[in-house]
Amino acid sequence: TSSNGQQDETDYFPEGFVQLQNPNIELMDQDILYHLGLGSESHDLIEMFGDVKFVCMGGTPKRVEQFANYIMEEIGHKLPTGTTLQDISRYSYRYSMYKVGPVLSISHGMGIPSVGILLNEVVKLMHHARVQDPIFFRIGTSGGIGVEGGTVILSEEAVNDELEPCYELSVLGKKVRRPAKLDKKLLRELKSLHHKEDPYETVTGKTMCTLDFYEGQGRLDGAFCHFTEAEKMDYLQSLKKEGIVNIEMESLAFAALTHAAGIRSAIVCVSLLDRLKGDQIHTPKEVLDEWQMRPQQLVARYIKRYLQMK
Ligand code: R2B
Ligand code: URA
Numbered sequence: 001t002s003s004n005g006q007q008d009e010t011d012y013f014p015e016g017f018v019q020l021q022n023p024n025i026e027l028m029d030q031d032i033l034y035h036l037g038l039g040s041e042s043h044d045l046i047e048m049f050g051d052v053k054f055v056c057m058g059g060t061p062k063r064v065e066q067f068a069n070y071i072m073e074e075i076g077h078k079l080p081t082g083t084t085l086q087d088i089s090r091y092s093y094r095y096s097m098y099k100v101g102p103v104l105s106i107s108h109g110m111g112i113p114s115v116g117i118l119l120n121e122v123v124k125l126m127h128h129a130r131v132q133d134p135i136f137f138r139i140g141t142s143g144g145i146g147v148e149g150g151t152v153i154l155s156e157e158a159v160n161d162e163l164e165p166c167y168e169l170s171v172l173g174k175k176v177r178r179p180a181k182l183d184k185k186l187l188r189e190l191k192s193l194h195h196k197e198d199p200y201e202t203v204t205g206k207t208m209c210t211l212d213f214y215e216g217q218g219r220l221d222g223a224f225c226h227f228t229e230a231e232k233m234d235y236l237q238s239l240k241k242e243g244i245v246n247i248e249m250e251s252l253a254f255a256a257l258t259h260a261a262g263i264r265s266a267i268v269c270v271s272l273l274d275r276l277k278g279d280q281i282h283t284p285k286e287v288l289d290e291w292q293m294r295p296q297q298l299v300a301r302y303i304k305r306y307l308q309m310k
Pocket of ligand 1: 059109110111141142213248264
C-alpha cells in the first residue's frame with residue numbers, strides 16, 4: 001500500500017481479505033446493509049457469502065436474474081432440491097441479488113449515485129463474509145462512438161466528462177478525487193476470451209461516464225436541447241479522437257470504488273447503437289436481448305475457465 005492509502009495493481013491485502021478503510025465499522029455492534037436487506041448480526045454473512053469469488057453487476061433486476069440462471073447452467077451449479085433461485089435482497093425493494101455458488105449477480109440501477117451506494121454495501125458484505133480476492137464485473141449497456149450496435153466493449157479506464165480518469169465526490173463539502181482504474185491483467189484475459197467465431201467484434205478503449213442519458217451524452221432527443229446537430233457531431237468526434245469508445249453512466253464510481261477497496265474489476269458493455277449515427281434506440285427488443293447476452297457470455301467464459309483451473 002502506498003502512502004496515499006491506494007493500492008497499485010499488484011499490491012493487494014494480506015491473505016486477500018477485503019479490508020475497509022473505515023475504523024468505525026469494527027466498533028459497531030451490528031452493521032446494517034440497509035439497501036441489500038442484510039445485517040452482520042441478523043444474518044450469518046460468512047455462511048451465506050463466504051464462498052463468493054465473483055460479483056457481477058448489471059443495471060436491471062431482470063438482467064441480473066437472467067445472468068444468474070445463465071451462469072448456473074454454464075457452470076453446472078445445482079440448487080439444493082426443492083429450492084429455486086431467490087432474490088436475496090427482495091425485502092429491500094432497492095436492488096436485486098442472486099447467488100449461484102461462487103457467483104453473486106446484483107442489480108445496480110442507473111447512474112453513479114445508485115452504483116456508489118451499492119458498492120459501499122457490497123464491499124462491506126465482502127469484508128464481513130471474509131471473502132478472499134473477489135473479482136467484480138460490470139456487465140452493462142452503453143452507446144458506442146464509431147462502434148456498431150452489438151459490439152462488445154472492454155473498458156481500459158473510465159473517464160469523466162473532462163476526460164480525466166477520476167471520480168469526484170463531495171465529502172464534508174470538499175471535493176475528494178479517486179482514480180477510476182480498472183485491472184489491466186483482467187482486461188487482457190477477458191479480451192483473449194473473444195472467439196474468432198463470435199458474430200461480433202470485441203474492442204477495448206476508454207469509457208466516458210456521464211450524469212445523464214440525454215443532454216449529458218449530447219443527445220438531440222431529450223426534453224431539453226439547446227445545441228445543434230453540428231455541435232453534437234463535433235463533440236462526439238472529439239471524444240473519438242481522444243480514444244473514447246463508449247458512453248455510459250456507472251463506470252467512474254465502479255472503477256474508482258473497486259480500485260480504492262483493492263478489488264480487481266472489469267467493465268464489459270455492449271454498444272446499443274453507434275452515437276455517430278443517431279440517438280434513439282430503434283433496434284427491436286429481441287435483437288437487443290441477444291446483444292445483451294454477449295457481455296454475459298464473455299464473463300461466463302472467464303468464470304468457467306477460472307473454476308476449471310482451480
Ligand atoms: C447504460 O444504460 C443505462 C441508461 O440507459 C445506464 O445505466 C447505463 O450506464
Ligand atoms: N446507455 C447509455 O448510458 N447510453 C447509451 O447511449 C446507451 C445505453
